[in-house]
Amino acid sequence: MNPKLTVMFDRKIGRRFYPLHRRMYTMTGGLIGHHSGMGPILLLTTTGRRTGEARTTPLLYMPDGDDFVVVGSNGGRDQPPAWLLNLRALPAATVQVRRQRFQATAEVLDEAARQGLWPRLTDHYEGWSYYQTLTERDIPVVRLRPAR
Secondary structure (H helix, E strand, O other), X not given: OOHHHHHHHHHHOHHHHHHHHHHHHHXXXXXXXXXXXXXXXXXXXXXXXXXXXXXXXXEEOEEEOOEEEEEOOHHHOOOOOXXXXXXXXXXXXXXXXXXEEEEEEEEEOXXXXXXHHHHHHHHHOOHHHHHHHXXXXXXXXXXXXXXX
């Protein structure tokens, strides 16, 4: 999918679409919502840093061994996404990939690890490279490790 179209979608109707996406994914165990034109989608549930309430966000991910890697691009906006701020405050999360739900620990990668993974990420989804051109902030990369 063209990253410029993705940005337009995100900014025009994304706020109305994402709650529906989340509900359909949950109701169907990912049968509807896991596959997208950009790649696979997971549901990430974090604890709100101010409210303490559970917040669930559909996110594009790249599998990496037993881990899942997500990118805090926020569509190239200058502000980081709320889920990233929540994970920085409390790195425990719940992840759903298709029907599988599990607890995970989030690690925001340092710059060296981010740079090492960035080429694989942008091969996986070229939009992340485009989003980086839209903002001056370095877009964070987060590794989600299933709890053992």
